[in-house]
Amino acid sequence: MKVGFIGLGIMGNPMAKNLLSAGYEVVVYDVIKENVDKLLEAGTKAGVSSKAVAEECKIIITMLPNSPHVKTVIMGEEGVLEGAKEGTIIIDMSSIAPLASQELYKACTEKGVKMIDAPVSGGEPKAIDGTLSIMVGGDKEVFDEVYDILMVMGASAVYCGESGAGNTTKLANQVIVALNIAAVSEAFMLSTKAGVDPIKVFDAIKGGLAGSTVMNAKVPMITEGNFKPGFKIDLHIKDLNNALETGHEVGAHLPLTASVMEMLQVLHADGYGQNDHSGIAQYYEKITGTTIRK
Incomplete structure (x- = not known):
């Protein structure tokens, strides 16, 4: 399965590597070229934009600093929703405002795209060894569908409720x-x-x-x-x-x-x-x- 990963900072880099080690084909994108180059050396592929990653992958993971960054990557020009097909799943693992998650969930739903908010706790050490604690909001059936992917990156993944509950x-x-x-x-x-x-x-x-x-x-x-x-x-x-x-x-x-x-x-x-x-x-x-x- 191809998994897109957007946002390759302190946390995103090791999380993407863990997916790669687990046998997933990972297509990455980051606005900082050096971050992408580090992942290419590990064996990932690179997309030229968030839109391009979404065109290639059914599941997209975002790991970004804050609400405005996630909104730009998902809803903005050359963003994920411009390239996503109906049925695409977005897993936003950023830590953002719950109301922002709900706004993104609504925009995704209107385009036939599924989305869960799945922020993490544990910092860089647990991102590296794949033992993050993951807290999830959104539709339970989507959580169940991507549970195995989440458990590649985490020691636990707990469904907390509707959209925004994870954040x-x-x-x-x-x-x-x-x-x-x-x-x-x-x-x-x-x-x-x-x-x-x-x-x-x-x-x-x-x-x-x-x-x-x-x-x-x-x-x-x-x-x-x-x-x-x-x-x-x-x-x-x-x-x-x-x-x-x-x-x-x-x-x-x-x-x-x-x-x-x-x-x-x-x-x-x-x-x-x-x-x-x-x-x-x-x-x-x-x-x-x-x-x-x-």
Whole structure:
């Protein structure tokens, strides 16, 4: 089966490679030529546009930064809908606003094209080893049809409800992750300022109720001063902005999310927007003049 893959950044590149390794013929496209060249070296084919990829493939996966990018790729000039045949399936694995997903779903349905929103969690490491958590919104029968493809890229794929439900679930995930990193940063700054080795604190509490996947992943990065991006601060700003806007639309108040958003905005203004979101610790390091290091 031919699968089209549009968007070959930090996440899209390894996801497309996993499909290739699983035996799918993969046709790729990205506006950045270097990203395409890396995948050509791995054995994929390249399309000259999103439209061209859709003309060649029945299933199209998109993995793009935000709602406007997805709308352009799918609904814009030389976009997927210009080349898609009736019955084509679009799997949008980007993390975008739920209302944008619903708008795209409607536009696809009007052209006889099927679409699900299927954002992921796990960052670059889990994209590489194919163990992403995938949360899906849209028609259940479409989810069932592409389940095997999703499981090439993920350790789990859960159907969450109608169109937009996948991205609503992802927003909940991103709120929890951001607040967790902030809590970890705050707690480990406390221990550091009190003169207790952060590694010993980590070893002591990681097996208890405070332990979490986030803490296990991010404390080693923080204590090594390694903020190489697996998931960038600027992208988390995008996700929290979508969460806050969605909260306003549905009447959900998110005061803790708003507080962490302000920390991220400070880091962006200081030039740290391309750092990993574990760099929330750098906000605490800035205001205290102390680094959290082993």
